[in-house]
Amino acid sequence: MKALIIYLSVHHNNTEKVARVLAKALDADLLKVREADAAILKQYDLIGFGSGIYFGRHHKSLLNFVETLPVLKNKAAFIFSTSGLRKIQFIHNFDKPLKEKLKRKGFDIIGQFSCKGYDTYGALKVVGGINKERPNAQDLKQAEDFARGLHDKRTSSYTMNNYQA
Ligand SMILES: Cc1cc2nc3c(=O)[nH]c(=O)nc-3n(C[C@H](O)[C@H](O)[C@H](O)COP(=O)(O)O)c2cc1C
Secondary structure (H helix, E strand, O other): OOEEEEEEOOOOOHHHHHHHHHHHHHOOEEEEHHHOOHHHHOOOOEEEEEEEEEOOEEOHHHHHHHHHOOOOOOOEEEEEEEEOOOOEOOOEOOOHHHHHHHHHOOOEEEEEEEEEOOEOOHHHHHHOOEOOOOOOHHHHHHHHHHHHHHHHOOOOOEEEEEOOO
């Protein structure tokens, strides 16, 4: 199984830390969104898509990139993110827009990973931000476990979130 990870990490490189751990555990190639295109994706069986969460969804550049893709066949995908706030169903369900786009492009989504990331957006800056040091060693260990699980659970979807304080 050939794996690729496409990511974007612009605020504090939080998601990049996760992307690197996932890539190592999966022996996957790692590309920033601007380095990827549809032709490259065709060479892979499993593709991970990740970024920080911005205004309740993955970064616009990642969502726009997925929008440019043709409908692809026989591709498995997983998604990942770091965020200031935890995922909350209906209120802050930030995986949904990316998942729906990927499904429309024919991907079989086999897993989702998210954890906290250091956040100094807006007024948070005044108090020094929230989630300092996140993702931390425990988050990255969970990301590694998640990636190893992807290898085993190729056929069933599973979710791992790490939002412990
Ligand atoms: C402009 C902006 C908007 C953000 N919006 C959200 C949000 O809606 N929900 C959330 O949980 N975190 C939000 N965050 C926090 C980021 O998701 C968090 O810091 C993330 O770890 C950044 O990842 P990165 O360093 O890989 O870009 C926002 C941060 C910025 C700068």
